[in-house]
Amino acid sequence: MKVFRPSVSLIAVLFGTFFGGMTACAQPVDGGEPATPAQQTQRTQQAQPAEQAQKTQQPQLPRVQPATMESVFPAYSYKNLNTAAGGPATIDLATYIGKTPLALYYWIPGHARSDEVLKQVQSLVAAAGGPDKLTLIAVTLPKPGLEASVVQTRATEHGVTVPVLDDSEFRIGQQLRVQSVPNLTLIDGKGMLRLSNGASLKQVIGYKLTVEAAVQRLAESGKLGTYGFLDYYAAVEELVGQPAPDFKAPLISTSVEQRWSSMIQKEKVNLLIFWSVDCPHCRKTMPQISEWFKGNGTGFNVVSAAFVKNDAVRTKTKEYCEANSFSFPTLVDSDQKVAALYSVTSTPTILVVRGDGVIDSVLLTTDDSFPTKMREIRERLM
Template identity: 25%
Template structure:
């Protein structure tokens, strides 16, 4: 009971640190992420000819003094173990400049011992932090495994949710490149990775996949290539009428597009069922700016896969040559600054496809 109470107090203090630190609000505005809390956590470290035993690690000894890379894994999860081997090899490259920790769920002694057995089997001697109450998953922003989190020398969480070192975690930046920058004392802006690879960011600088289909709200067929013949960039938006986030994004996006007049809009949306088509009609009737968007129901069921869309809304800015210049995953009512940043990419030299 005493241990349970201690864990609850620890969790509450960590949450308090995350949300009430005087630095947190300013950091979020500047893209700094949040200041990583200092707390104690149980861990083990495999050593040859030594028995399994636990120690206590205090994050205060490293946070704000040295970059930290954490990798959340489960010993019975094959993709976790595959990436764990890569993680272990990478830790040796950066051993003098970055502190590496593996993290695993250990709500029972059996789970902790399973993790130790796996580290012993692989002969990996990286410290393993034991997530006994879900606190580590919380502060790392972990939603699924495997999952990386990076805290820079300043003590701020700058990256979360990446699944592989080779994953593109921001346009033109892989996780490995991100860690390399951090190891040299750089303070890149916060990145919430998509958590899968390949992903839409990998398409930047490449020809947009063919996109054809039936118009969702009128007769006839259309295509992205046909829209680009107007010699204006196209903003391709993959979305769903059943997605609340999309419903919050599309009206202000269409209104801004009408005001900006810098690009045409192509909405890619499923209307293969009568209910979906009726929902779309009702939405457009309610939000009249959406009438300016060309709505296309994709002809090929593989279109979302070709564009590597795993969640909606996902936006692609395609230039007049048919090359994807910018990508944004997600949206919301404050979409205007996101679109402005995407349009900035048109001013930059086109990368080679």
């Protein structure tokens, strides 16, 4: 399964920055775990010459040790990229660490899910008493196309009223082991690191305790138990029970634009599969799903949406679909816009959609039990 929770190399891909001695790869090994040195070496050998040239031109960033839970978070000074909101040009975290509860939010401006959750966190902190109770500071890593001026503009457009730290050396990112966004970190009133990798306010971190409740508790008391670096969270599951968001996308085969809602078949169980031709697990499972559908597709309507970031990937995806004689239509998800609409952060992700357009359930991967699961779902919904 291609899960966006690998080593720091994924953030390198997201921001267009590469770390010395590390291959930037957006396809972690099966299971989403960090690649081994041997696997990284193999990927390096398989990389395209243009990609290799790009890597040699990228600056190498200094290594920083990860912060330790239940220890005082290391404080440094950073440029503030959101001075239009009224803050100082430079933010010294020592001003806050150990003096007030602090929430750090790692943000990629323009990333739909990241933008959305920042707004939610900002509203939550304001409702909890604002800076008098809990200080919220956003953090980002500028890159070509996302320079400081662009960050400032997008912060203004999104109504961001808190400082946005310039983490150009990815110091905070490494301290907090940032592997994906959204990413919320909570530091208590004594400066102790208590929680990191919060991806959603609805994310459950303990017995009936959510990230939202943890933020409220920290604001009220300045204290919080230690919850550590949270596990990967699939925000797409929050859509279960809701109408499937509608969208338009072209078919990979003909480039003719289709509307998702018109592809839903009321008398069948509908499957919307998000995948990528560059995902090793997808390359293994998509042909299997196609063969399963050919022999067991009664009562099912399958549509796939493939991540396509450029013309080269589009051609590669089309050729792959044709070579495997896919038995279902494939839509082009340019720049993962549809995936962002569904908060999809791993591939393959399969959404089960009822005939009335409501999302019934989500499968985050496939295995040998896939046919059995599909049979059970069909019996339950039809």
